[in-house]
Amino acid sequence: MRGFAKWMVGLSLALPAAAWSASATWTMATGYPENSFFTQNIRQFISEVEKESGGRLKIDLRPNDTLIKHDAIKRAVQTGQVQAGEVRLGVYGNEDAMYVLDGLPNIAANYEQAWLLMQAQKPYFDKLLARNNLRAITYVSWPGQGFYTKTPVKSVDDFKGKRLRIYSQPTQKMGEMLGFQATILPFSEVPQAFATGLIDSLFTSAQTGIDTQAWDNVKYFMYTGTLHNKNMVVVNERAFRQLDEDVQRIVLEAGERASKRGFEMSRKAGQDTVEQLRANGMEVSEAPESIQQALAEVGQAMTADWRKSATPEQQKVLDDYLEMKKAGS
Template structure:
């Protein structure tokens, strides 16, 4: 027969085990997929986002990041989050422009040609995207802007004639239309396929950001970066809606707050790293120049035409987003 002391000791042990078990049960582990390298400022922002979530939830939500396409290719991430194969991921919005015109809007030349305009456009688009993603079982937690774009070429670009006939890799339907209008032979290719495309002669030029050029070491295949600005497309951090709603309310709030901080930080990181990235291109032997005025004029003309086409085919709800954005400029 146990003594009172032995019974008390047993009860304390049982309570201790229950606390430990409860703590383990409360911890949730998520997997996150991203298509970009750890040196990419967007990936670094995601790492800060994950640290913020960990701190705010006191370790109750752990997010394991698989970057640089090591878990899955960028274009497969949205579907994987929808299917809950991974609970959270980063996508490039322009990749889905064939599904809804809103994905395409930020990719039209000079619709949002600087960071302040890109921020206002993001705010105008947010309610539309909230509904769009909710309807496919997803939730957007954060947005990140790409730096201004430019042309990576083997030879110097002095005018429009220098672009004609070059095989250009681009990343969306909007940039394909733009490239073709400039005289390129534009082809949409995933980020991961760029080095192989250069090696096989499928492409000989790029239209993309300094960040992407650094990620794929563009200096191995091109000699010039001609900065155009013109476009600030966005990536989004998305989460499976069911997985999100299964979390305690406090954890949901922590994720939303961390996402808002990541959006604001992403804009600042994109701004501050742009000049540094141009320096990296130069350090690796590339010549960096601004796009000639002749090409700027043509890009603005193309942008105006593409925006008119966008409006002609957009839904009334989508048109309202553009009108709201333009009214706030």
């Protein structure tokens, strides 16, 4: 027996260290379908992590609300029900004002500004998420957005009384200030909401219009730009810490690449998806100056209100961003 024990010790020393490294399989949830650029970006992230880790970390992605409803994903990752997931920042405004900053109209009106805002917000989010057993590894901006309606829109007066689906507290307030009856709904409930008459219009991106086949319910898409709010991929911090240090590094580096790639995929998707709306019979137009001006005024008022309720630390994030934007202009 002593000889066998010595042989086993010798074998363990002879085997490469990687053979004895811990391996893990994570479950990851997202609310978006496979054809969404968000999901495609995550698929590439997973492929890179699995390849670079030599299979020591495998990730089982469950898209399209098939495992967990989209707006419940953050809580599921926090509690360890799943190890990773994609979340929309604007859903969690009741937890912290920073979650809704990029949802204020015209705060980040293009991709360059959205990237600068992400950089300004990241240190704050790092601390905030750490207190909740979470870590953000990827941020991706949505394409610019607009209004989907059953009838053409020529002025703000045409918004009055329409039943608008939106997706966050800031967009609900924006809709109400423009004259809509605004209701917050996850995108997966949009078709049913149209069918039951709960809504008759949308404010969202062309990508979501395709994901929900908006042409089945509306005919017009008026692009405004207005918002480039973000999603983030979060991981459970305890699960992350259980990975080998080199695998942790692989995850973080792949996450950084996914952020940069995701912004570019979003930009391209914004262009491509508008064309897909046209191809499916929708009439696409740019918002007239009067509507852009109304959105700008709403954005200024909402930013002023945000400042009133924000802490000094949160206000500093906004001030830092505005300085960065000014320096880059």
